[in-house]
Amino acid sequence: MVCSAFMIDRSQDRGLVRSALRRSRVVALLGPRQCGKTTLAREFVPAGSDNYFDLEDPSSLARLAEPELALRPLKGLVVIDEIQRKPELFPLLRVLAERRPLPARFLVLGSAAPALLKQSSETLAGRLETVVLEGFRLADLGSHAQARHWLRGGFPLAYTAKNEADSFTWRRQFLQTFLERDLPQLGVQIPAVALGRFWSMVAHYHGQTWNSAELARALAVNESTIRRHLDLLTGVFMVRQLAPWFENLGKRQVKAPKVYIRDSGLLHALLGVPAQRDLEGHPKVGASWEGYGVEEVLKALRPDGAYYWATHNGAELDLLLFCSGRRIGVEFKRSSAPALTPSMRIALDDLKLDRLMVVYPGERRFPLAGKIEAIPLAEIATSSSSIS
Numbered sequence: 490m491v492c493s494a495f496m497i498d499r500s501q502d503r504g505l506v507r508s509a510l511r512r513s514r515v516v517a518l519l520g521p522r523q524c525g526k527t528t529l530a531r532e533f534v535p536a537g538s539d540n541y542f543d544l545e546d547p548s549s550l551a552r553l554a555e556p557e558l559a560l561r562p563l564k565g566l567v568v569i570d571e572i573q574r575k576p577e578l579f580p581l582l583r584v585l586a587e588r589r590p591l592p593a594r595f596l597v598l599g600s601a602a603p604a605l606l607k608q609s610s611e612t613l614a615g616r617l618e619t620v621v622l623e624g625f626r627l628a629d630l631g632s633h634a635q636a637r638h639w640l641r642g643g644f645p646l647a648y649t650a651k652n653e654a655d656s657f658t659w660r661r662q663f664l665q666t667f668l669e670r671d672l673p674q675l676g677v678q679i680p681a682v683a684l685g686r687f688w689s690m691v692a693h694y695h696g697q698t699w700n701s702a703e704l705a706r707a708l709a710v711n712e713s714t715i716r717r718h719l720d721l722l723t724g725v726f727m728v729r730q731l732a733p734w735f736e737n738l739g740k741r742q743v744k745a746p747k748v749y750i751r752d753s754g755l756l757h758a759l760l761g762v763p764a765q766r767d768l769e770g771h772p773k774v775g776a777s778w779e780g781y782g783v784e785e786v787l788k789a790l791r792p793d794g795a796y797y798w799a800t801h802n803g804a805e806l807d808l809l810l811f812c813s814g815r816r817i818g819v820e821f822k823r824s825s826a827p828a829l830t831p832s833m834r835i836a837l838d839d840l841k842l843d844r845l846m847v848v849y850p851g852e853r854r855f856p857l858a859g860k861i862e863a864i865p866l867a868e869i870a871t872s873s874s875s876i877s
Contacts, residue, residue, distance in 0.1 A: 497645075498629050502529055505620050506596070510566065513618035514586035515595045517572075517609060520622035521726055522671055523663060525645050526598045527570055529622065533596065534568045540593075542567075544574040556581050564592045572597040573675060579612040586616045600671060600725070623726060624648075624752065626788050632867035635850070639781050640765050642754020653764045660758035664688070667727075677721065683708075687718045691728060691748060692759035696776030698745045698799070699730070719748070726751060731783070734796035734809045734840075743799040749780040756780065778823040779807060782848050785870040786810075786819055798840060806836040806845075818845035822863075825849070829857045837861065 624643025650656035
């Protein structure tokens with residue numbers, strides 16, 4: 490895939506979709522608008538094909554005036570883009586997916602709507618597989634792109650903008666459009682100004698343990714409203730709530746989630762950080778690096794489970810991953826030469842980790858202690874063999 494002057498390799502995403510289509514009769518490709526879902530889908534079915542329906546296109550809507558007459562005769566792969574605009578199609582897709590022999594499979598694209606997920610789970614249980622797309626990974630771009638990717642994030646038009654100022658402007662406009670147009674189209678009734686204020690406050694909590702009561706006081710609303718706002722932004726893949734891991738270790742452990750803005754470029758837009766030099770001097774630079782690392786590690790390793798761990802005595806671990814029965818600890822350090830800390834040793838022993846990776850922005854890996862090793866983020870993001 491060629492985008493502006495950049496060669497972007499999205500073969501990993503193509504592979505995930507292709508594998509899902511082999512296993513499942515209906516595949517949902519979900520993610521926020523502008524993250525590249527349509528471009529990827531058109532690599533499977535061209536836009537002008539009879540098998541491609543874009544529900545923002547009046548001609549596609551006209552073709553689907555009688556959905557069963559339009560969809561039943563089709564063979565091969567059928568793509569339906571912006572499926573949340575016609576949720577009444579889901580019961581029909583269930584019927585079409587049960588045919589024997591099966592003449593067609595369906596790839597449906599949606600802007601990560603909670604209503605979409607609910608509707609599909611009810612009508613397509615056992616027939617639907619979900620693939621989440623969140624923009625460019627570092628693996629798509631190459632290790633040389635790490636600084637640019639961290640600053641601008643993974644949205645294609647933000648990453649490939651002509652300069653930092655243009656990228657920042659695009660991201661700010663994206664935030665406004667998402668609040669004022671996209672969320673209302675998904676049935677969200679919260680005023681854009683109120684949700685925008687909340688989103689900005691979440692950005693300042695990025696990388697911290699969540700405290701609903703504190704935000705409720707700041708915004709003069711009740712805690713249940715705060716939790717609904719947070720769950721909404723989580724459901725549309727804008728925020729990650731990282732759950733705590735706790736077990737009976739004889740220590741008081743933190744049991745509230747940590748929150749992150751999932752795309753580092755949107756985080757920087759919310760914080761008012763337009764350029765690399767501004768990011769380097771910003772008080773949230775360490776938390777920004779941690780969140781960027783969390784997303785890239787999770788995308789690369791695709792663990793069976795992901796948590797953080799912390800005790801009220803100060804011991805903590807940024808990520809606890811369960812990978813094929815192994816316990817992998819991950820710490821993020823924005824340092825050219827990360828050092829061993831007492832907290833790392835406590836986490837290694839208390840959590841019975843098989844290994845602990847200290848992820849940093851350098852270029853070489855080196856041991857810190859038995860089972861503890863410093864590893865460049867770019868190496869993990871571009872090669873999952875780093876955990877071997």
